[in-house]
Amino acid sequence: MSPPIEIFHPIFGRFIHIVNDPEVQLTTDDLKNVYDLMDYLSQVHSSEPKYTEELRQKLYHILEFDVLPTENPDGTRSDGTITLHINDARIVLLVLELKREIGDGGSNPSHQAGLSSKRSWIDDSSKTIHEKCCCPTFLVAGAGPWMTVMGSIFTDRFIIQRLTDMRWMSLSSTEEDSRVYHNARVLVALRRCLHELKDFYKGLTDVPPLAVNQPHPRYFPYPDSYPGENGPTHFRYLRSLEEDNACVTYLAELVGESKKVVVKFAARYGKEVHKLLVEHNFAPQLLYCGPILENPLSDVMHMVVMEHVDGPSNKPPDRAQIEEILWLLHSHGYVFGDLRKPNILCDQNGKVKLIDFNWCGHDVSYVYYPVSMTVSKGMWAEGMEPLAAIRPQHDWEMLDKILPKGTS
Numbered sequence: 001m002s003p004p005i006e007i008f009h010p011i012f013g014r015f016i017h018i019v020n021d022p023e024v025q026l027t028t029d030d031l032k033n034v035y036d037l038m039d040y041l042s043q044v045h046s047s048e049p050k051y052t053e054e055l056r057q058k059l060y061h062i063l064e065f066d067v068l069p070t071e072n073p074d075g076t077r078s079d080g081t082i083t084l085h086i087n088d089a090r091i092v093l094l095v096l097e098l099k100r101e102i103g104d105g106g107s108n109p110s111h112q113a114g115l116s117s118k119r120s121w122i123d124d125s126s127k128t129i130h131e132k133c134c135c136p137t138f139l140v141a142g143a144g145p146w147m148t149v150m151g152s153i154f155t156d157r158f159i160i161q162r163l164t165d166m167r168w169m170s171l172s173s174t175e176e177d178s179r180v181y182h183n184a185r186v187l188v189a190l191r192r193c194l195h196e197l198k199d200f201y202k203g204l205t206d207v208p209p210l211a212v213n214q215p216h217p218r219y220f221p222y223p224d225s226y227p228g229e230n231g232p233t234h235f236r237y238l239r240s241l242e243e244d245n246a247c248v249t250y251l252a253e254l255v256g257e258s259k260k261v262v263v264k265f266a267a268r269y270g271k272e273v274h275k276l277l278v279e280h281n282f283a284p285q286l287l288y289c290g291p292i293l294e295n296p297l298s299d300v301m302h303m304v305v306m307e308h309v310d311g312p313s314n315k316p317p318d319r320a321q322i323e324e325i326l327w328l329l330h331s332h333g334y335v336f337g338d339l340r341k342p343n344i345l346c347d348q349n350g351k352v353k354l355i356d357f358n359w360c361g362h363d364v365s366y367v368y369y370p371v372s373m374t375v376s377k378g379m380w381a382e383g384m385e386p387l388a389a390i391r392p393q394h395d396w397e398m399l400d401k402i403l404p405k406g407t408s
């Protein structure tokens, strides 16, 4: 599993935001063009080449970009791409893959679109661009009346994710106006974002050159500042703090200072609990916890910036201090929920610092373990399972599990 592509380039959060923004104005032409597209998709078409060509035309009217059939650098073909050329570099803004019916041709158009995007970006003709950024690209995949919009990026690996569900793009009753509006909103969002993406690629100048074994912005999330006392405080990512592909916790360094910080992204974070422990010196100083500054409209993930704890990594945590932390949390009505050794750090003075407040919250109003929590035999205490309420008892049982009484 990979982190959401929304944190690597703002265009994807923008797209999701526009799709869900009721204030976005749709013109009568947009609505008529989308109705025309849906009407076309409601019919049965026998010739694949004619079908693809006509659909490309209809998409052109809505997206205002030519979607042209393309031969990929390796000789395979895409049903369509929107391509930009800057100097000698070939930049794919959008890849289109279509089937007349679900199951046609025996391959999944969303996989095909992802593969086409990958083939384009790994080719030498795109090298000067993929050495500068994470190569954000939109993908549109369709099978008969179903269509989805996806995004791809190319960091140290290629990531493809869905931005919409597979949408029903056909007219199946006389009362389909609201569906026409919804589909128009998606395609208008795509049009706006394609224009913005084009500007992004055109403005890709002052990017530091890629150097072997050196951190480079293309490998990291795009937010690179948080609100400080005197305006934005900028930081530079140094490395990911875990080997795991899903890791969204990074070591970074403040620009102009040698101070190290930790930057992490989370959909859910117990800010109040973290702050309470900071007051008692049991957690790293919290420098920021809130929306991503450059894109406050993106509500997909929050950014957390905190001090980096640079302590001995091999020292077993001190049980007495953790007991003190648990008494403190529980007496304030909080539960922690994820008391495991990787979340217990220790500074140079032997002071315990708890990290990873993603799950914690108020015991009285109940907080729950996430549905996606990793579960393996013997990993958790009794009763700790996806969607169960997090209870103080679980924290105590986890403490006994990781540091049995009498071991420190």
Ligand SMILES: Nc1ncnc2c1ncn2[C@@H]1O[C@H](COP(=O)(O)OP(=O)(O)O)[C@@H](O)[C@H]1O
Binding pocket: 241, 242, 247, 248, 249, 262, 264, 284, 306, 307, 308, 309, 310, 342, 343, 345, 355, 356, 357, 358
């Ligand atoms: N403030 C910090 N100082 C030092 N290392 C940290 C800090 N925050 C996180 N880490 C390191 O990063 C790892 C992952 O961070 P964590 O917040 O636990 O993320 P996750 O939610 O992925 O478990 C931790 O196990 C720890 O090794």
Ligand SMILES: [Mg+2]
Binding pocket: 342, 343, 356
């Ligand atoms: Mg953790």
